[in-house]
Amino acid sequence: MPEKILAVLEQREGQIKKVSYEVLSLANKLSKQLASEFESVILGNEVSNISEINKYSSCKTTHFKNPELNNYSSSAYSKIISNFINDNQFTIVILPNTAMGIDLATRVAVKTNSAIATDCIKVDFLDGALVFTKPVYAGKSLINFKLNSERKVFTIRPNIFKAEMIEASNGAIEVKEVADLDLSTKVTSYKKSEGKLDVSEADIIVSGGRGMKGSENFHLIEELAEALGAAVGASRAVVDAGWRPHREQVGQTGKTVSPTLYVACGISGAIQHLAGMSSSKYIVAINKDKDAPIFNIADYGIAGDVFEILPALTQEIKKLKS
Amino acid sequence: MKIAVCVSNVPDTATKIKIAQDRKSIDPAGVTFIINPYDEFAIEEALKTKEKFGGDSLTYSITVGNDSAKETIRKVLALGIDEAVLLKPDKNPDSLNIAKALAEEIKSLGCEIVFFGKQSVDYDSGIIGQLTAELLGFNCISVVVDLKIEGNIVIAEREIEGGREVVESSLPIVITTQKGLNEPRYASLKGIMAAKKKNITEKQIQINEVFTEIVEMNLPPSKQPGRIIGTDSSAVPELVRLLREEAKVI
Numbered sequence: 088m089p090e091k092i093l094a095v096l097e098q099r100e101g102q103i104k105k106v107s108y109e110v111l112s113l114a115n116k117l118s119k120q121l122a123s124e125f126e127s128v129i130l131g132n133e134v135s136n137i138s139e140i141n142k143y144s145s146c147k148t149t150h151f152k153n154p155e156l157n158n159y160s161s162s163a164y165s166k167i168i169s170n171f172i173n174d175n176q177f178t179i180v181i182l183p184n185t186a187m188g189i190d191l192a193t194r195v196a197v198k199t200n201s202a203i204a205t206d207c208i209k210v211d212f213l214d215g216a217l218v219f220t221k222p223v224y225a226g227k228s229l230i231n232f233k234l235n236s237e238r239k240v241f242t243i244r245p246n247i248f249k250a251e252m253i254e255a256s257n258g259a260i261e262v263k264e265v266a267d268l269d270l271s272t273k274v275t276s277y278k279k280s281e282g283k284l285d286v287s288e289a290d291i292i293v294s295g296g297r298g299m300k301g302s303e304n305f306h307l308i309e310e311l312a313e314a315l316g317a318a319v320g321a322s323r324a325v326v327d328a329g330w331r332p333h334r335e336q337v338g339q340t341g342k343t344v345s346p347t348l349y350v351a352c353g354i355s356g357a358i359q360h361l362a363g364m365s366s367s368k369y370i371v372a373i374n375k376d377k378d379a380p381i382f383n384i385a386d387y388g389i390a391g392d393v394f395e396i397l398p399a400l401t402q403e404i405k406k407l408k409s
Numbered sequence: 410m411k412i413a414v415c416v417s418n419v420p421d422t423a424t425k426i427k428i429a430q431d432r433k434s435i436d437p438a439g440v441t442f443i444i445n446p447y448d449e450f451a452i453e454e455a456l457k458t459k460e461k462f463g464g465d466s467l468t469y470s471i472t473v474g475n476d477s478a479k480e481t482i483r484k485v486l487a488l489g490i491d492e493a494v495l496l497k498p499d500k501n502p503d504s505l506n507i508a509k510a511l512a513e514e515i516k517s518l519g520c521e522i523v524f525f526g527k528q529s530v531d532y533d534s535g536i537i538g539q540l541t542a543e544l545l546g547f548n549c550i551s552v553v554v555d556l557k558i559e560g561n562i563v564i565a566e567r568e569i570e571g572g573r574e575v576v577e578s579s580l581p582i583v584i585t586t587q588k589g590l591n592e593p594r595y596a597s598l599k600g601i602m603a604a605k606k607k608n609i610t611e612k613q614i615q616i617n618e619v620f621t622e623i624v625e626m627n628l629p630p631s632k633q634p635g636r637i638i639g640t641d642s643s644a645v646p647e648l649v650r651l652l653r654e655e656a657k658v659i
């Protein structure tokens with residue numbers, strides 16, 4: 088069976104998510120290396136920025152449309168995509184490693200008789216076969232592996248693969264209205280968190296740890312985050328203390344993040360914290376203990392008091408931006 | 410109501426990982442094993458669900474592993490799970506093999522509510538719960554932080570990027586649990602004593618086709634420790650300059 092690639096794109100509230108372009112770009116690249124066909128698919132209702140797809144690839148896109156598809160339904164989504172894969176004989180299916188992407192990938196893998204891998208950070212070739220790399224043991228180790236099945240489904244970690252624009256193209260976008268959805272699992276509402284940006288989607292993260300001394304001091308973190316256009320993150324110590332909500336926790340039992348810049352303030356750098364953020368491109372640490380382990384992985388550090396440094400840093404960033 | 414919880418036995422999160430001679434696995438020497446942290450929420454929820462349904466409800470824990478998992482399984486029993494099953498594979502299974510074994514056992518036990526952790530902190534895949542659900546034809550809600558089961562109806566909140574989805578479904582169901590769902594209890598002395606008398610049913614299982622072939626395991630490229638620019642706010646302008654001109658991130 089000749090290889091045929093499918094990029095599964097994700098939208099939220101009618102907007103294509105950034106990681107979808109990373110999926111498209113990788114699919115585009117692999118299709119060239121394998122000289123294979125490649126298409127993309129998106130499920131939703133109205134998708135206002137759907138023409139953006141053409142900036143990243145000239146592939147054909149199928150948009151399965153129904154008001155009930157605006158939110159993710161594991162039963163409805165997985166049936167539609169699995170039928171699409173089976174009918175069109177796709178052999179390589181790429182999804183984003185997000186709450187939706189992971190859930191969907193597993194269901195689709197079983198329904199299409201595929202082997203599955205999640206959270207890949209590299210896709211390469213070895214003797215003509217695809218070799219995937221994923222972090223294991225919370226990033227303390229990496230494995231390279233193959234999937235020895237005719238069909239493969241895998242998800243890619245956001246912010247690792249580049250979304251690469253191409254020259255303007257006009258790939259066809261075909262809208263298919265669908266009916267009779269399987270809504271045995273159905274999202275009845277979506278509660279957006281009141282925080283501005285989520286750590287798992289942010290390009291810059293400013294995180295606070297126990298060194299912040301109390302929830303009342305987190306305005307210093309929030310102000311720097313605001314100046315940088317960043318999300319607020321936290322260590323488990325401060326989440327367990329109830330200073331910050333769990334959704335902000337970064338680490339082995341929190342979120343895994345790979346932002347361009349991670350600023351750790353008053354965080355010691357315990358192995359479980361590093362697990363969640365060591366793949367950040369640049370790391371800045373502010374900690375008054377110069378021997379804190381966080382400095383071992385930081386690119387730049389200030390071995391000083393957060394209460395002195397944070398306000399000065401916020402000031403300096405504001406000056407730069409104005 | 411029969412309730413199952415699938416528990417994986419994983420290296421303690423503080424473990425320093427050493428790669429074994431074969432370069433395909435970790436060196437188990439000196440590694441302590443624990444209940445997968447996310448599975449603690451699954452166990453707690455199984456216990457609470459049993460309390461809620463009452464009557465002759467029963468809880469089962471199921472683990473695919475070898476004899477070394479028994480110590481961890483005793484801890485699961487000490488928390489109050491009624492019965493444990495250990496499925497011993499004849500060769501190294503991948504996620505799909507594990508899911509198949511679990512699905513078969515869940516079916517033969519007749520469980521209608523099955524809890525998994527969101528993710529196992531060894532291979533960090535986050536898929537076995539959903540794979541098992543799909544193999545069983547059960548409904549499934551993953552990454553759950555709030556759960557209500559009323560009769561046949563299941564209403565859960567699921568953590569996603571930037572918010573929560575409220576999901577409605579029905580039994581039979583697989584739930585994968587995320588931190589925030591509950592506060593796991595500690596084992597009581599009575600529980601620990603009782604666990605010693607509980608039976609662990611052991612079964613040999615055959616692993617057929619393994620799709621995942623590990624080529625090599627490596628340590629991540631080690632990072633050069635960075636520069637400490639200063640010790641007070643006088644270092645701030647230099648930090649900002651480096652971020653702008655060298656790293657080009659702001």
Ligand SMILES: Cc1cc2nc3c(=O)[nH]c(=O)nc-3n(C[C@H](O)[C@H](O)[C@H](O)COP(=O)(O)OP(=O)(O)OC[C@H]3O[C@@H](n4cnc5c(N)ncnc54)[C@H](O)[C@@H]3O)c2cc1C
Pocket residue numbers: 295296297298299321322323324325336337338339340341342352353354355356357358359360363373374375376379391392393394422446
């Ligand atoms: C199973 C398991 C899972 C875990 N999962 C996670 C996880 O997902 N995420 C996570 O973060 N942790 C996790 N942990 C916890 C982890 O081991 C650490 O306990 C935690 O990360 C410590 O948080 P911290 O760095 O904020 O606090 P601490 O380790 O107490 O560090 C505080 C730091 O602040 C510095 N400091 C104090 N005052 C100041 C000041 N005025 N100015 C500057 N610096 C100052 C100190 O020098 C110190 O380095 C987990 C642990 C276990 C056992």
Ligand SMILES: Nc1ncnc2c1ncn2[C@@H]1O[C@H](COP(=O)(O)O)[C@@H](O)[C@H]1O
Pocket residue numbers: 415416417418445447448451471472473474504507511524525526527528529530532533534535536537538
């Ligand atoms: N060997 C195993 N035996 C029983 N349950 C497991 C096993 N491995 C993983 N699980 C369950 O599946 C969940 C997700 O694991 P994973 O897909 O490996 O991240 C875990 O939290 C456990 O509940």
